[in-house]
Amino acid sequence: MDVNTIISSLNDAQRLAVSAQPKPVLVLAGAGSGKTRVLVHRIAWNIQVNGASPHNILAVTFTNKAATEMRSRVEDLLKISARTMWIGTFHGLAHRLLRRHAKQAKLPDAFQVIDSDDQLRVIKRLYAGMNIDDSKWPPKQVQWYINAQKDEGIRAKHMVETGDVFQQQMIAIYKAYEEVCERSGLVDFAELLLRAHEMLRDNEDVLEFYRERFRHVHVDEFQDTNTIQYAWLRLLTEGQDNLFVVGDDDQSIYGWRGAKIENIYSFQKHYPNHQLIRLEQNYRSTGNILKAANHVITNNDGRLGKELWTESGLGELISVYSAFNEQDEAYFVVEKIRQWVSDGGLRRDIAILYRSNAQSRQFEEKLMVTGTPYRVYGGLRFFERMEIKNALAYLRLISNRHDDASFERVVNTPTRGIGNKTIENIRLLARAQGASLWRAAELLIAQGTLSARATHALKGFMQLLARLEEAADGQELFEKVKVVVEQSGLIELYKKEKGDKGEVRVENLEELVNAARLFDFDVENDENLNELDMFLAHAALEAGDAQADEYEDCVQLMTLHSAKGLEFKLVFLVGLEEGLFPSQQSTEEAGRLEEERRLCYVGITRAMQQLYLTHAESRRLYGKESYPRQSRFVREIPAEYVQDVRIRANVSRPVTAKPRSGLAASSGTFKLGERVKHAKFGEGVVLQIEGAGAQERVQVNFNDVGLKFLMLSYAKLERL
DNA sequence: TTGTTCCAGCTTTTT
DNA sequence: GCTGGAACAA
Numbered sequence: 148m149d150v151n152t153i154i155s156s157l158n159d160a161q162r163l164a165v166s167a168q169p170k171p172v173l174v175l176a177g178a179g180s181g182k183t184r185v186l187v188h189r190i191a192w193n194i195q196v197n198g199a200s201p202h203n204i205l206a207v208t209f210t211n212k213a214a215t216e217m218r219s220r221v222e223d224l225l226k227i228s229a230r231t232m233w234i235g236t237f238h239g240l241a242h243r244l245l246r247r248h249a250k251q252a253k254l255p256d257a258f259q260v261i262d263s264d265d266q267l268r269v270i271k272r273l274y275a276g277m278n279i280d281d282s283k284w285p286p287k288q289v290q291w292y293i294n295a296q297k298d299e300g301i302r303a304k305h306m307v308e309t310g311d312v313f314q315q316q317m318i319a320i321y322k323a324y325e326e327v328c329e330r331s332g333l334v335d336f337a338e339l340l341l342r343a344h345e346m347l348r349d350n351e352d353v354l355e356f357y358r359e360r361f362r363h364v365h366v367d368e369f370q371d372t373n374t375i376q377y378a379w380l381r382l383l384t385e386g387q388d389n390l391f392v393v394g395d396d397d398q399s400i401y402g403w404r405g406a407k408i409e410n411i412y413s414f415q416k417h418y419p420n421h422q423l424i425r426l427e428q429n430y431r432s433t434g435n436i437l438k439a440a441n442h443v444i445t446n447n448d449g450r451l452g453k454e455l456w457t458e459s460g461l462g463e464l465i466s467v468y469s470a471f472n473e474q475d476e477a478y479f480v481v482e483k484i485r486q487w488v489s490d491g492g493l494r495r496d497i498a499i500l501y502r503s504n505a506q507s508r509q510f511e512e513k514l515m516v517t518g519t520p521y522r523v524y525g526g527l528r529f530f531e532r533m534e535i536k537n538a539l540a541y542l543r544l545i546s547n548r549h550d551d552a553s554f555e556r557v558v559n560t561p562t563r564g565i566g567n568k569t570i571e572n573i574r575l576l577a578r579a580q581g582a583s584l585w586r587a588a589e590l591l592i593a594q595g596t597l598s599a600r601a602t603h604a605l606k607g608f609m610q611l612l613a614r615l616e617e618a619a620d621g622q623e624l625f626e627k628v629k630v631v632v633e634q635s636g637l638i639e640l641y642k643k644e645k646g647d648k649g650e651v652r653v654e655n656l657e658e659l660v661n662a663a664r665l666f667d668f669d670v671e672n673d674e675n676l677n678e679l680d681m682f683l684a685h686a687a688l689e690a691g692d693a694q695a696d697e698y699e700d701c702v703q704l705m706t707l708h709s710a711k712g713l714e715f716k717l718v719f720l721v722g723l724e725e726g727l728f729p730s731q732q733s734t735e736e737a738g739r740l741e742e743e744r745r746l747c748y749v750g751i752t753r754a755m756q757q758l759y760l761t762h763a764e765s766r767r768l769y770g771k772e773s774y775p776r777q778s779r780f781v782r783e784i785p786a787e788y789v790q791d792v793r794i795r796a797n798v799s800r801p802v803t804a805k806p807r808s809g810l811a812a813s814s815g816t817f818k819l820g821e822r823v824k825h826a827k828f829g830e831g832v833v834l835q836i837e838g839a840g841a842q843e844r845v846q847v848n849f850n851d852v853g854l855k856f857l858m859l860s861y862a863k864l865e866r867l
Numbered sequence: 868t869t870g871t872t873c874c875a876g877c878t879t880t881t882t
Numbered sequence: 883g884c885t886g887g888a889a890c891a892a
Binding site for chain 2: 883884885886887888889890891892
């Protein structure tokens with residue numbers, strides 16, 4: 148392939164970045180400016196021009212999705228396999244390092260990766276032994292504290308007591324938590340990063356090996372790195388000057404979970420010989436959208452500075468809609484969606500973006516009654532489901548009997564008569580002996596101090612595991628999973644569960660077997676590692692998607708955070724109200740407001756063609772009615788880029804001053820969501836009912852003519 | 868052991 | 883005002 152193909156399709160700034168001399172490079176890439184493109188082409192350049200072999204390439208991202216995309220785009224461009232390149236997430240790559248060098252990292256070969264849910268359970272379990280009141284020390288808060296320390300590279304032993312009671316307690320729990328993880332061979336997400344950093348730092352030969360190997364290091368979303376991630380990058384590239392980072396300080400929205408926007412500023416200090424390149428040409432949005440975004444973000448201080456521009460035209464003005472209340476806001480959005488679709492637009496090009504998940508319900512309801520397919524992002528993912536985690540716990544115990552977290556999880560699931568009392572006895576002994584729960588259970592049985600029934604039940608569990616292990620021995624991975632799913636009793640348990648829930652769970656378990664069948668061991672493995680352990684780690688590190696039906700043409704609903712990196716032709720930014728967005732908490736703390744503003748910037752720049760900003764003049768939140776002011780972010784957009792949407796004939800606005808009091812879930816004749824027929828307008832769905840008696844009127848969404856208000860005393864409506 | 872009731876909590880989320 | 887988890891009773 149000739150070099151020209153790598154750079155000919157790029158604009159000047161992109162080309163400058165891709166072909167930069169081998170030295171530290173910071174690419175400030177605005178939204179929609181071709182950031183991934185630059186990274187992919189830079190990798191190609193390093194191979195084609197700088198003479199690197201794929202083996203010499205390291206590329207780090209934050210999400211599995213980004214890593215997968217980068218890998219496939221590199222392969223498409225270079226027409227070679229990217230298999231020997233290390234392209235992955237910080238956590239995935241740290242995990243790989245730890246598997247390869249478990250001994251140097253002082254980890255057992257069969258160490259298990261736990262997700263945050265598992266981590267929380269481990270912490271909760273500590274409380275019993277330490278006599279800690281969980282209402283005084285919320286486990287969630289403790290988890291957060293521990294992870295925050297690890298993200299900063301601080302271990303319990305490093306912490307200096309200040310005499311502060313809170314801090315003292317935190318250190319005590321942190322210490323105990325580290326001990327349990329150590330004993331059970333458990334590694335949480337933050338630990339992956341910290342451990343990988345320590346392993347490299349303390350093993351000169353290993354570090355040298357990787358410094359030599361990774362001649363080119365590429366980092367995506369650099370503004371989202373935390374302290375330990377940046378430290379890891381610096382360690383790995385020290386003396387090599389080969390760090391190529393891409394990021395956007397204006398899109399840093401994860402400060403609240405440890406991301407350090409400062410890293411992007413420190414980079415310039417740490418590498419005085421670095422080259423800074425700005426990508427400002429945007430290929431996504433119209434001029435009006437970009438100008439609005441630029442204006443909003445200039446209200447932040449201390450930016451590196453960047454102004455997006457486009458060669459395409461101004462496009463349509465941004466529409467601002469002041470809804471009467473949150474119901475009206477949802478009606479409005481759904482009506483606009485209906486118009487878009489009836490004009491031939493695709494639903495998958497539409498996104499409704501909100502600040503907090505709680506806001507989605509309003510829209511879901513309205514989309515439901517109008518029969519509009521939609522998809523809500525977020526929520527439980529495949530490997531996070533209870534039934535899946537239970538099955539995985541059995542698999543983990545097969546691999547390692549001393550995994551206490553898994554032991555506790557399934558020792559009595561399905562119920563087999565091992566009650567709290569018995570488990571408490573096991574815990575007690577385990578603690579006294581400093582042994583695992585499994586070992587303690589064995590000891591208890593040997594002692595013969597348990598009741599006959601409990602002994603029998605416990606033996607039954609231990610024999611079950613022995614049977615599972617035997618049946619799984621020597622089998623293919625998916626056969627092993629199948630054995631566990633079928634013989635653990637989980638299927639029977641969920642079959643008994645009433646409703647569709649149990650059915651779905653059984654299906655999910657079957658899907659787990661399938662996932663094991665599809666698991667591509669070779670991709671994850673470059674050493675002689677245990678396939679089952681790799682599958683378990685994969686389950687923790689890549690929790691899978693929430694919903695599968697990506698192929699249906701759906702309206703997309705998600706938080707602003709999860710919208711980062713995506714683009715849609717039509718975007719609704721909803722709930723633009725003070726207290727909601729920016730959220731209450733962030734208006735009270737300085738600094739945090741700027742992050743909210745960046746979030747708004749992210750939201751605006753998702754839109755390609757049309758952007759609607761909506762807010763409600765009255766909103767029910769946490770059961771209380773509030774009358775929020777329009778968000779300051781809307782007012783930060785100059786009037787010339789904005790148009791107010793006036794109430795149109797077919798967009799309803801309740802006529803009474805206080806329509807709430809008149810709203811009802813059902814009238815004497817009709818219910819919300821009911822299908823009705825009108826002589827002239829045809830068929831439709833009842834969306835709203837207000838008033839009573841002769842004043843009673845209903846709002847109906849007709850298939851043909853859209854939304855109409857009808858006085859019940861006049862209109863002849865028929866129930867269908 | 869299961870079903871019920873009560874009560875706290877309530878941004879954002881990936882790994 | 884709703885939800886999920888924990889405490890309680892049967």
